[in-house]
Amino acid sequence: MKAQVFDLLADPTRRRILDALRERDRSVGELVDLLEISQPAVSKQLRILRDAGLATVRIDAQRRIYRLTPARLLELDQWLAPYRAFWEDRLNDMEKTLNSMED
Amino acid sequence: MKAQVFDLLADPTRRRILDALRERDRSVGELVDLLEISQPAVSKQLRILRDAGLATVRIDAQRRIYRLTPARLLELDQWLAPYRAFWEDRLNDMEKTLNSMED
DNA sequence: ACTTAATATAACTAGTCAGGCATATAGCTG
């Protein structure tokens, strides 16, 4: 049901959808025009994003308007944090090495 | 050859390997003990990480010691940046709404 | 109610991929 955020982002189509929704809310039809795949394929990915909590729908006549809900992307940010620390340490080490070489 | 960073992170085994390498450099054997899968399976994932530029090997007798090279994780960080902007806007909007409700 | 528009679901299929086992390769030790 609630997939890992990593799995969600692994698919390029889903990433394109997220990118599009970041700009503004979009109907399914708009997304179909944008991506070049069938309408059912788009609806399927939208369902996955919805189930995962990355998007919400609102109804506008026959249209369904999708909106990005980025909360779960915080998980990515959190996962990344210790790696960020890691690579900053690496840079500091290199700096130190350079400085000691100057002596 | 050089896979998308998203695809690399989609696999839980690879994430566990990265986590382990973040702590310290590790031989293949250590990783095999840690994860509970066969040695060939571990070697396979290590090859993928190596090819993707997320790890490097150095030789120590028969052992191969793997080290994390986190540079490519910056790609994630960069991908995430506009979404970060997006969700911060969202939070600001909510704040404004709350403030106006106080009036 | 009947028709058209917009979207969702179902069933199927082709491609991908992680893991298992067997085997090859590389490096040490006696």
Added chain:
DNA sequence: CAGCTATATGCCTGACTAGTTATATTAAGT
């Protein structure tokens, strides 16, 4: 070099998944 240790590669299989077509559903307009 024989035998042992550590790792890599090849081949196979089962599981998963994104897309396709066909069909169902939902909502509007006439």
